[in-house]
Amino acid sequence: MMKKDLYKKIAQGMLAAFAGSLVISGGAAMAEASVITPDTGTKPTNAHKRTNPPRPTGASAHNEETQAEQQSAVKKNYGVDNVIRIGIGDGVVKGVISSVNGMNALGGNDSHNYGSFKSNIVASVSAENNNILINGKSTGASSLVFAPVENASGSKIKYNGHEYRGQLVVTAEGGKLLIVNRLSLEDYVKGVLPSEMTPSWNQEALKAQAVAARTFALYTKNQKAHFGSGYDLCDSTHCQSYDGLVNEADSTSLATDATMGLVMTYQGKPIYAPYHSSSGGSTENSEDVWGNYLPYLRSVKDDDSQSPYHNWSVRFTAAQVQKLLSAAGKNIGQLKSISMTAAQGSSSINGVLASGRANAVKFVGTGQTIIINAQDVRKIFGLKSTYFNIRTERAATIPPVKKDVKNNGSANVIDAAPAAMHGTNLRVEGDNVAIVFDGHGFGHGLGMAQYGAKAMADAGKKYDEILHHYYTDVEISKLY
Numbered sequence: 396m397m398k399k400d401l402y403k404k405i406a407q408g409m410l411a412a413f414a415g416s417l418v419i420s421g422g423a424a425m426a427e428a429s430v431i432t433p434d435t436g437t438k439p440t441n442a443h444k445r446t447n448p449p450r451p452t453g454a455s456a457h458n459e460e461t462q463a464e465q466q467s468a469v470k471k472n473y474g475v476d477n478v479i480r481i482g483i484g485d486g487v488v489k490g491v492i493s494s495v496n497g498m499n500a501l502g503g504n505d506s507h508n509y510g511s512f513k514s515n516i517v518a519s520v521s522a523e524n525n526n527i528l529i530n531g532k533s534t535g536a537s538s539l540v541f542a543p544v545e546n547a548s549g550s551k552i553k554y555n556g557h558e559y560r561g562q563l564v565v566t567a568e569g570g571k572l573l574i575v576n577r578l579s580l581e582d583y584v585k586g587v588l589p590s591e592m593t594p595s596w597n598q599e600a601l602k603a604q605a606v607a608a609r610t611f612a613l614y615t616k617n618q619k620a621h622f623g624s625g626y627d628l629c630d631s632t633h634c635q636s637y638d639g640l641v642n643e644a645d646s647t648s649l650a651t652d653a654t655m656g657l658v659m660t661y662q663g664k665p666i667y668a669p670y671h672s673s674s675g676g677s678t679e680n681s682e683d684v685w686g687n688y689l690p691y692l693r694s695v696k697d698d699d700s701q702s703p704y705h706n707w708s709v710r711f712t713a714a715q716v717q718k719l720l721s722a723a724g725k726n727i728g729q730l731k732s733i734s735m736t737a738a739q740g741s742s743s744i745n746g747v748l749a750s751g752r753a754n755a756v757k758f759v760g761t762g763q764t765i766i767i768n769a770q771d772v773r774k775i776f777g778l779k780s781t782y783f784n785i786r787t788e789r790a791a792t793i794p795p796v797k798k799d800v801k802n803n804g805s806a807n808v809i810d811a812a813p814a815a816m817h818g819t820n821l822r823v824e825g826d827n828v829a830i831v832f833d834g835h836g837f838g839h840g841l842g843m844a845q846y847g848a849k850a851m852a853d854a855g856k857k858y859d860e861i862l863h864h865y866y867t868d869v870e871i872s873k874l875y
């Protein structure tokens with residue numbers, strides 16, 4: 396609680412002190428006052444976008460807000476001030492900061508200048524309790540903003556060898572530092588985009604990705620997933636991969652500029668906009684991935700034919716299956732049979748959801764029988780998606796015809812089972828049986844499939860057509 400309050404105070408002080416110093420458009424000081432209510436009462440907090448989509452939680456950070464406050468925040472351009480804070484270092488003992496532009500260390504809670512540094516001159520920061528030290532000398536400040544002198548577009552600041560746009564906010568607490576990169580949402584999207592989609596891809600696909608990444612960032616900020624830690628998003632895949640400006644490319648920056656301020660909204664609010672690599676041919680309904688219905692995350696058909704992940708197979712021996720289950724705390728003894736099945740309360744037919752993805756898998760062992768939902772099966776066996784089917788193979792050794800064949804005389808495996816085994820109980824007998832997952836796609840299947848977006852763009856579709864395909868009944872709204 397104390398920590399949270401401290402950061403809140405710092406954040407508010409900072410905003411008051413530096414509202415005018417960033418390249419922003421209007422309403423800068425509104426950043427922390429703004430609140431967006433999640434759609435349909437669902438709260439995918441802690442938003443992941445790839446392998447672990449968020450699960451709803453009962454707790455709401457927004458309960459204290461009044462309806463009026465929420466509505467006024469929505470009216471003010473969704474409460475967006477075009478500034479976003481990315482946590483790039485938490486619990487840091489020592490950091491090195493410099494700027495090719497030269498920089499000032501400005502007070503986070505007052506208007507003092509705690510030091511000016513010429514081009515590439517380094518400020519080494521550390522903490523003594525709640526006091527920030529620069530180059531070993533006490534500043535007496537618990538919060539400092541390192542701002543490049545030319546705070547226009549193009550200015551850069553370096554932290555531990557990584558270059559960032561915007562400013563670095565350094566906060567000391569209990570002898571440790573929190574380092575936050577504070578920059579415009581647009582510059583953030585430019586940094587993120589090349590990490591999320593190959594820059595050489597079709598410009599319309601890149602534009603669709605820019606809007607999705609911007610929407611995802613805004614939604615996560617509004618959800619306040621990291622607010623208690625003093626920032627809006629982290630820099631890992633938990634939120635979106637971000638490493639400053641190092642990956643920026645002309646094509647992705649162009650796509651960002653071409654879609655400046657555009658986000659997807661549903662009933663006037665920014666949507667939760669997950670995306671993934673490859674759908675396997677069909678995206679998924681939100682409730683079939685993480686239990687909550689969202690009207691704009693519906694299963695749609697998708698051209699996945701360009702994807703390198705369109706078809707995949709992973710093979711395990713019975714012993715490996717037992718071992719992996721056991722490592723996940725699910726010891727079943729010796730595996731006797733395996734089958735696709737419906738999870739409890741699911742209407743899936745024979746364990747297959749409407750999209751074609753698996754619902755759950757039943758493992759029968761000598762010790763116990765367990766049913767594991769497909770999301771967890773994916774995790775336990777490291778599968779690319781839940782869009783899989785299971786079959787068994789009986790291994791057999793074939794003597795090589797010639798000595799020079801490429802397999803060097805090692806055992807070949809014969810597929811002894813028919814390909815489609817949905818709903819069939821696959822008996823596992825003997826040591827020579829392999830369990831094979833045949834699958835399609837890569838990722839959770841929610842929202843835009845990147846390979847599908849590329850296919851649509853290559854077929855002449857525009858970015859807005861792509862987004863409307865993957866996000867049902869959304870509007871594309873301009874924030875600024």
Ligand SMILES: [Zn+2]
Nearest residue numbers: 628629633634
């Ligand atoms: Zn995060």
